[in-house]
Amino acid sequence: MCMTSAPPKVRDEELLADVISRLIGDVRHVAVGNASPIPATAALLARERNGNGRPYVSLLQSRKHNFFTDGARELFDCAGQGRIDVFFLSGGQIDGHGNINLVSIGDYDHPKVRFPGSFGSAHLYYVVPKVILFRTEHSRRTLVPQVDFISAPGANAGNVYRPGGPIALVTNRCLFSFAKGRFTLDSVHPGHTVEEVIEHTGFDFDMPGSLPATVPETALPSPATLKLLRETVAPQLAEVYPQFAAQVFGVKAFGDGEKALTV
């Protein structure tokens, strides 16, 4: 495609969805939990980019983009079978070992702050090969040296069965990859700097060549990607995340997506 005019303005959500969709890679099945509009956008983008209906995308909040028929258990069974390749997790706190905290701050028995709870993290983090951590608030409050409560650990010692775990952490400022128990700063998003990332990150991390100057800038979504996002992905997203789709893409859902029982 030949683009000579100025590239269209890229929204932060579009950049993050593009980054995540590239992390997803060539897999069979991506599942996205509740209240995760940007990962959902990324998963649908990954599928539309391939154009062959693959990967399967399961948006757990959606009836339409979700094939499960065996009750609330099926997602976890499916992951246990090794049939979910990519999942997304977040945390009230995330530390440099990849541990995530979805429970509380302070002493567990007398906490200062309580989060909703661990959801399925203490299982999915172990059995899904590619878990992408996602947190838009990149601060020393969220990215800490050591979480107060480990909902799910980034790694396990010994012979604990663990085919899965974190592969990356995507924030509003940058992209970290994760390997061997540590994060590496892979790229910094346009408009942000390595110094800023260091300043706002509570844990130690590695850098390619260990020099700030060698950290690349996160690539912008291509015009073709933006077109896909805005024209093909956004209308599908609107069914599940109407507010998000309206706000980011100016797209409205048709109906409420609930197919009525006709018996």
Next chain:
Amino acid sequence: MCMTSAPPKVRDEELLADVISRLIGDVRHVAVGNASPIPATAALLARERNGNGRPYVSLLQSRKHNFFTDGARELFDCAGQGRIDVFFLSGGQIDGHGNINLVSIGDYDHPKVRFPGSFGSAHLYYVVPKVILFRTEHSRRTLVPQVDFISAPGANAGNVYRPGGPIALVTNRCLFSFAKGRFTLDSVHPGHTVEEVIEHTGFDFDMPGSLPATVPETALPSPATLKLLRETVAPQLAEVYPQFAAQVFGVKAFGDGEKALTV
């Protein structure tokens, strides 16, 4: 009810069904496995006698008399939950300890005779409170001192979890009750004798007062019971056991009982 005329002729199957229905007692749920027309007759009789739709009767071979919707597993789960009160088992061999053999005669690795297999006996015999053993061939070939292969034992030592087990053995000649690891001859069917039972039984058993003369004769079904069996139970049975119902009760089934899918 006043009956002055001669009692109607009682068939063996009717007598056995009546004996079994009295063993069933006041329970919530009776399940009957495959190829068990007489126990099925007894279970339906127990239900019709109460007249309130209880006990639930699950005939595993039937769609209509079987509420299971969770696949082939549900019967066993249901039993594990303690929700099946009565079940029926048989055996190629049954011994005096209540052990049953549904597998083979001779050495297991080089058998002389092979039976179909243990089915669910090695689970149901342990968890169903009232298991009624049923074998119409009462001989030293079937009722043996010690089975060659224990598909399921009559009792367990130690602290093995076992809320269930055998309560009786019904044969074509008599009714044995079972308690504390031994059978007791409770009654001999009309036309048979205690001596005959002893002659054809391969295992030791107890007798009330230890004297043959004190063993009562099995009571015949009452006229009311016969009426229920012939008029109410038989037509229901015909759906599941058409050949049996025709042969014993002269009743025919309507259609084949299979409700067609109309999608």
Next chain:
Amino acid sequence: MSSIFQSLDDALSAIIDGCMVVVPREVSGVPMAATRALIKRGVKRLHLVALPTSSLQADLLIGAGCIETLETSAVSLGEFGPAPRFSAAILSGTIKMKDATCPALHTALQAAEKGVPFMPLRGLIGSDILKHRSDWKVIDSPFGNDDPIVLLPAIKPDVALIHAAMADRFGNVWIGRQRELATMAHASNKTIATVERIYDGNLLDDPVLAAGTLPGFYVDSVAVAERGAWPLGLPDYYSADADHLAEYAKMAATPEGFAQYLDKYVYDKRAA
């Protein structure tokens, strides 16, 4: 046979103070009309098992003082923010919290469904959830390479409380794809269902409907409660009432606002 249908209050009579009740997650048909009736009646000291998470239902019951122990993997109002009464109760220590992870609760109920004392589950090792659950055990798996694995004890609730689209007069309840409702019923001593409407016929007679039906054998009482999941949604039927949930999130942010919410929407003081 007497009808299995009862008034909502009568149907709920098996839920007595101190009993263990299992309820489904926020999107699987939550018996909210029944929840309001329980609060009105003033039920106390419940051990609530939310399979595997909850939203408004747990928050309301906690705020109204009905809960002694809460066993779940998360309580949140989703896009409407944290669950305020849940958070407040944890911070002030007024309820006993048994934190879990979603598949652990499914597994523990499956153990009860199968009549076994425990079931194993992958994951959990190295998580502080496990550290705070002395009722969970770790063994070295006798299969494979002696790797450690968690065993979860069966959860056998006194009552499963569910809401679904329809039931027939035999107590059969159509649950559709929400199959965890069947596991809940199998695992529990009793099952109470509220439904949108009565199905005229026997759900088990139609092979297609039967595939999505919980048999009446497992169901102890049924009450009709139209829009009984409101303000939450009922799958295949109606969506959640977003405006109401936003209103709840706002009012429940303070104890006073929560009390007003109860007055307005639970205690029938609307006219006052």
Next chain:
Amino acid sequence: MSSIFQSLDDALSAIIDGCMVVVPREVSGVPMAATRALIKRGVKRLHLVALPTSSLQADLLIGAGCIETLETSAVSLGEFGPAPRFSAAILSGTIKMKDATCPALHTALQAAEKGVPFMPLRGLIGSDILKHRSDWKVIDSPFGNDDPIVLLPAIKPDVALIHAAMADRFGNVWIGRQRELATMAHASNKTIATVERIYDGNLLDDPVLAAGTLPGFYVDSVAVAERGAWPLGLPDYYSADADHLAEYAKMAATPEGFAQYLDKYVYDKRAA
């Protein structure tokens, strides 16, 4: 997307010599057309897991020399008597038999479905079945009174082979109340389905049909095989062919009669 529908032979190509195949019990929709195609193709050394029992299917495959290992709880022709080729093979020692009890097989497949290495089951202790299964273990339950309980290792078949009423072009298969077909698919590496007919539409779009549907996600290939369970029945569709089963029982009583049966009904030599 290319169609998931294939010819019967192509659909069965994943069932190679020596692989482990799980099939359903005699009343749950047995893929008999597929079974005849496998015999015709001359598949060898199968490890057949019949969940939890079998009738004609296992007997045919054994008689035709396709089976190396059979894992099931019983093989019988029911009211038509013992399964003659099964009995003969056991007596002559030509197959390896892994005797089980019905819920043990369900449990072992559920373990694979959950991705755990084992699951516990009540019963079995004191049974000679356990004595002959060195792959099953007994531990003292860490919950309760240290009572012994059996742990069964997960069974993860290479292929689940099923027959059902209908499938759509997305590979979704309507299984109705035969939910063990879903567990089989979840537990197995691949799933092959034969169906009576194609459903025109998406089975997951209708909430009522969806409740009885195995999602195409788990299904690798589908072939249309009308009356594909014949001479066995298909629930909600058609009954077993009693005359044919009686004929089989009679012919299969001898090796010669069995060979004639294969010629007549499997190898398509009807015209000869």
